[in-house]
Amino acid sequence: MNTVALRVNGERLWSRLMEMGTIGATAHGGCNRQALTDLDLQGRALLSRWAQAAGCDVRLDAIGNMFVRRRGMDESLPVVMTGSHLDTQPTGGKFDGVYGVLAGLEVIESLNEHGIATRHPIELCVWCNEEGSRFPMAMMGSAVWSGRLSLHDAYALTDRDGVSVRSELDRLGLTAPALPRQAVKAALEVHIEQGPVLEQRRKTIGVVTGVQHMSRHEIVIHGQEAHAGPTPMHMRRVPVRALAQALPALYAAAAAQGPEARFTVGVIETRPGSANTVPGLLRFTVDVRHPDADRYAALKRAVHEVVRAALAEQTLEGEVRCVWEAPGVSFDAACVSAVRTAASSLGLAAIDMVSGAGHDSCNVAAVVPTAMVFVPCAGGLSHNEAESATAADLAAGANVLLHAMLALALE
Numbered sequence: 029m030n031t032v033a034l035r036v037n038g039e040r041l042w043s044r045l046m047e048m049g050t051i052g053a054t055a056h057g058g059c060n061r062q063a064l065t066d067l068d069l070q071g072r073a074l075l076s077r078w079a080q081a082a083g084c085d086v087r088l089d090a091i092g093n094m095f096v097r098r099r100g101m102d103e104s105l106p107v108v109m110t111g112s113h114l115d116t117q118p119t120g121g122k123f124d125g126v127y128g129v130l131a132g133l134e135v136i137e138s139l140n141e142h143g144i145a146t147r148h149p150i151e152l153c154v155w156c157n158e159e160g161s162r163f164p165m166a167m168m169g170s171a172v173w174s175g176r177l178s179l180h181d182a183y184a185l186t187d188r189d190g191v192s193v194r195s196e197l198d199r200l201g202l203t204a205p206a207l208p209r210q211a212v213k214a215a216l217e218v219h220i221e222q223g224p225v226l227e228q229r230r231k232t233i234g235v236v237t238g239v240q241h242m243s244r245h246e247i248v249i250h251g252q253e254a255h256a257g258p259t260p261m262h263m264r265r266v267p268v269r270a271l272a273q274a275l276p277a278l279y280a281a282a283a284a285q286g287p288e289a290r291f292t293v294g295v296i297e298t299r300p301g302s303a304n305t306v307p308g309l310l311r312f313t314v315d316v317r318h319p320d321a322d323r324y325a326a327l328k329r330a331v332h333e334v335v336r337a338a339l340a341e342q343t344l345e346g347e348v349r350c351v352w353e354a355p356g357v358s359f360d361a362a363c364v365s366a367v368r369t370a371a372s373s374l375g376l377a378a379i380d381m382v383s384g385a386g387h388d389s390c391n392v393a394a395v396v397p398t399a400m401v402f403v404p405c406a407g408g409l410s411h412n413e414a415e416s417a418t419a420a421d422l423a424a425g426a427n428v429l430l431h432a433m434l435a436l437a438l439e
């Protein structure tokens with residue numbers, strides 16, 4: 029069959045999103061279907077029914093990831109994979125993650141309906157505990173799958189009531205023997221953007237080229253507590269002076285790295301925090317992000333240099349240290365190109381973009397060629413019961429997924 033005219037069934041995709049959304053539905057139109065709860069199990073059961081009706085095999089791995097397989101003409105070939113997550117935040121929406129799973133199922137259904145066989149098998153995965161809201165480890169299932177987190181450490185995670193991942197997997201019957209990771213030719217994930225860029229620029233498709241680099245820094249400056257009245261200015265040791273000197277230079281350093289740089293001073297606090305006392309200590313935080321590795325490194329270095337220079341100038345003691353860092357991800361060029369080609373062949377308005385948020389694809393990309401597709405969401409809102417997207421945009425993203433996967437699975 030000529031596959032150029034092939035499209036997913038957008039109405040079925042929408043009605044399934046709404047049906048999945050009834051499991052854990054909240055008062056304000058959102059979803060509370062947290063990982064490894066009874067509701068999570070119900071969501072998985074619904075997906076399994078749909079997948080089995082579509083003639084697919086469903087299997088689990090040792091950390092409760094689900095894999096739905098559509099056979100290929102050559103079953104010995106590596107799979108072309110897609111997937112996302114079915115778990116939600118406590119006041120989450122109906123689309124975050126769920127859309128990527130049901131769009132993947134829609135790809136399989138569409139191939140079935142048109143009798144299209146692919147050389148490579150296709151696998152749809154549901155990653156366990158992406159949100160990290162109940163068990164404090166976001167992207168847990170994909171981290172175990174990719175070897176970035178040990179099964180032992182994942183099993184030991186507990187929720188606020190002290191219940192462990194291992195005991196919930198057992199209780200829900202979601203454990204299976206550990207399997208060697210399947211060979212994967214390419215992995216794609218379609219997701220709502222969770223930001224405002226596509227909507228503002230009136231584009232339907234984000235071709236996601238990677239995930240930005242990010243880190244947090246904490247700066248502590250020591251001064252000397254003194255009375256605000258009797259102490260002459262030249263006899264004070266004032267940490268705020270170092271901050272005042274550093275801030276303009278820090279904003280300039282961020283601007284020097286172009287419009288994609290993100291620089292945020294989120295916390296500024298003094299101690300003792302009294303209006304008529306020179307503070308003895310000042311603490312502030314800097315959050316730094318950039319999609320480009322060199323520019324990110326330059327900005328991070330500049331933060332430390334600017335602060336040290338301000339301390340030296342003001343002859344004050346202090347420390348600047350990086351307290352958290354998540355390295356960025358550059359997605360695979362061939363996978364990104366498959367997404368871009370699919371969007372353009374469908375005549376959809378698309379732009380390249382970098383994800384500001386983490387996704388399972390960050391872990392997947394560590395071990396197999398990976399890319400992502402974004403579609404707009406209303407007001408850029410996510411992790412919110414009011415999260416919303418249009419049926420047309422969701423169908424467009426699923427069509428991009430379909431054609432990109434088809435191109436990768438046929439050759």
Ligand SMILES: [Zn+2]
Pocket residue numbers: 113124125158219
């Ligand atoms: Zn998500």
